[in-house]
Amino acid sequence: MFINDCGIDSTVLKKAKAERFINLRQQKKVKEFLVKRRGYKRPDFNRMILDLSRLKWTHEKIAFVLPVANASTVSEWARGGNPNFEHGEAFIELWKAETGVERVPREGEWQTYKYEIGQLELL
Missing domain, CATH: 1.10.260 (434 Repressor (Amino-terminal Domain))
Incomplete structure (x- = not known):
């Protein structure tokens, strides 16, 4: 209710949460790649x-x-x-x-x- 009082649409927060989750998954993949690259010869x-x-x-x-x-x-x-x-x-x-x-x-x-x-x- 507080969110709607400020004029923020609730779908904006849902999208932001989904985008953050996708970003976290990408960061995890990048980190896994960098760990594998360390051992590459x-x-x-x-x-x-x-x-x-x-x-x-x-x-x-x-x-x-x-x-x-x-x-x-x-x-x-x-x-x-x-x-x-x-x-x-x-x-x-x-x-x-x-x-x-x-x-x-x-x-x-x-x-x-x-x-x-x-x-x-x-x-």
Whole structure:
């Protein structure tokens, strides 16, 4: 009754409550995403390029097979550059096909697991 005395329509408050609830749900989703992102480690493209080079793949051959401009693009990835999504996914698929390893190496994990192909059993 007090609300109507002030000239505020009750539907305004209902809408505001619904909008606040939607906003809280969105904030919760954003927070969950940020928590998951903290543990994400990007693929170790340098290690994968080394693996392929030990299997007699050159930067030129990798660039020819993948849809990239030239070997300097692959060299940039080896020095720490980030490929765009399509090229990165294509490179990961090439690496998996050539090495037979299903688990993609991630940055900072070089001593946490071992595979024999391309690493000469050093790790």
